[in-house]
Amino acid sequence: MRKQYSKETIKKSKKPERTHKQQDSKTKDYLVKEPTELLPFLLQEKVKNSRNSVKSVLTRGQVWVDGKNIKQHNHPLLPGQTVSIVANKAALKEEALTGISILHEDEAIIVINKEAGMLSMASKNEQDLTAYRQLTTYVRKEHPKNRIFVVHRLDRDTSGVMLFAKSEAVKTKLQENWTTMVKERIYTALVEGVVRDEENTITSWLTENKAMHVFSTSYDNGGKKAVTHYKKIRSNNEFTLLEVQLETGRKNQIRVHMEEIGHPVVGDKKYGSTVNPLKRLGLHATTLAIIHPTSGELMQFKTKIPKVFLQFSK
Structure with missing residues (x-):
């Protein structure tokens, strides 16, 4: 039986709507209606979808109160004041990203939505554009020694x-505790043919050959x-369009298991597919839920099902 978890959904922030008094900086303004402090106000107004993200906004210097940059969490606010969230450098840098978009970023992690066709990291061709290379450039615009x-x-x-x-410490913590920290x-x-079972579980042992x-x-x-x-x-x-939940995360697990039940992933020639109307692999990582490596908060990151998957399964 699959485990069910309560979780906080993290969605990509909307782009700010207005232009701040500072040149070339986009902002969104919030009116203070009662006495409070800055951090509780930002949480109440839901300027971001997690406490960590709100703290990051403060840390980066994105928050202005009546035209003055404020980073203190407990800064007092009075009715009639205007709190402005300025689009951070990261938001401006993101415009230069190709084939990836940022779903969430804080001091410890970056979560992206990667498009099909984009390499995760380095290949034999050092000139290939990869998610890793782009994010390295992205974080180094903040500081030249930053790493991904x-x-x-x-x-x-x-x-x-x-x-x-x-950081390497966060990477190590996540990798060494992957099975306990990843909750979903x-x-x-999108697979070939008509899958008869409404739901089922596949259990097997996977081995990889020299090829x-x-x-x-x-x-x-x-x-x-x-x-x-x-x-x-x-x-x-x-x-057939399937929702697939991994209990284990082995190499090519979904692709191999779909071939095993006679319904290979569309476009997956390596594991039995004979058609490719998508012009890509019919596999999309929709949801990742983790225990945040520094805050301990349960966080869920989601992306939409690609429209082409829906189109071919109508």
Whole structure:
């Protein structure tokens, strides 16, 4: 049985709507209606969707009160004052990103939505544009010594939620405690054929050969145990759209398990697919829920199902 978790949904912040008095800085203004302090006010107004994100806004110097930059959490506010949230340098830097967008950023982590076709990190061709390279450039605009650390990967043709750490200590903590800190990993898969079961669980042992092809067996042959839960969203005569939840996170797990049940992921020639109307792999990392590595807060990051998946499963 799959575990259910209560969680706070983290959505991408809307772009600020107005122009601040400072040149080229976009802002959103909030009117103070009763005496309070700055941090509680920002939380009440939901300027960001988590306490960590709100603190980051203060730390970066994005908050102005009646035209004065304020970073103190307990700064007193009076009725009639205007609190302005200035688009940070990060928001301006994000405009230069290609094939990725930032879902969440704080002092410890960056969470992105990666498009299909974008490499997660370095390939044999050092000139390839990668998510890692872009984010490294992105954080170094704040400080030249800033770094980014890969916590996990998505295949080049898999899109969706991906997590990076901002320090080696955070990366190590996440990787060494991945099974306990990651509370939910959900993918959306467009697969070939009509999946008959409304929901089911696949359990097998996965092994990889020298050609980097992963094989599945129903018995323990010394490989890694892999457990995949799936639920049918909808289907037509050609394709089925599935919600797939990982209990374990093995290499190519979903792709191998879909081939095993006779419904390979669309566009996945390596694991049995014979058609590719999407011109990409029919796999998208929709949801990632984690225990935040420094605050201990349970956070959930979500992205929308790609429209083309919905189109081909009508």
